[in-house]
Amino acid sequence: MYVSYNQYDWNPWLPLAEFSYNNSDHSSTKQSLFFTFYGRDPHFDSVHITEDTFAGNLSTKIQSVQKDVKRELVVSINRAKMYADRSRESPPVFNPGDMVWLSSKNIKSTRPTKKLSEIWPGPFPILKKVSTHAYNLNGSPSTQSSIFPY
Template structure:
């Protein structure tokens, strides 16, 4: 599984991945865990940091890593759906009066 480009300090990015996960809308609740627990969405905006400073460089790196995490989560969701639905069947559309065969 791909974690980060350099893969030598991936553990330092776990808090960012956790933050992204906790602020992403989940399919079961249709809201983020942060919203579920605290009743509001978190506010974390990297856009307003100047690009001319060291913090600006960090901001750009964090934006890039946030996108990587988002793409990873999206990929995981697609994989989960693929495996979850691979053996599912479409239920038959029976109407009142239809004849059916029951195997016992």
């Protein structure tokens, strides 16, 4: 960024950094926070501003800060992904016909108290693989669905 070596002039840059952050598209929403809040992109037309004015200098600074913030967001996203991927493991591969136990954590029990219900009912045969993390089970205790995510 544009903070001096001694880091004493960071506060004048906060509004520009905030504007740039709020105007950049975010990975989860695929739109900027400004657009999410106001329903439109901000009116910022730097095409008609000449470079020899204060507005031109400000425009150049804003564009530079926006570029830097977008670059830093990409670096931050990649860093977060790197740390998240450290603890990720490949899902186990199950095939139709395999017998599996089912976690009853998200299954509504018909018994008076969930504490006394089976924690791992089964084993149940796999009928088919729905996706990389979901399987269709035969004879499962849930009447809502026979598809369960891993």
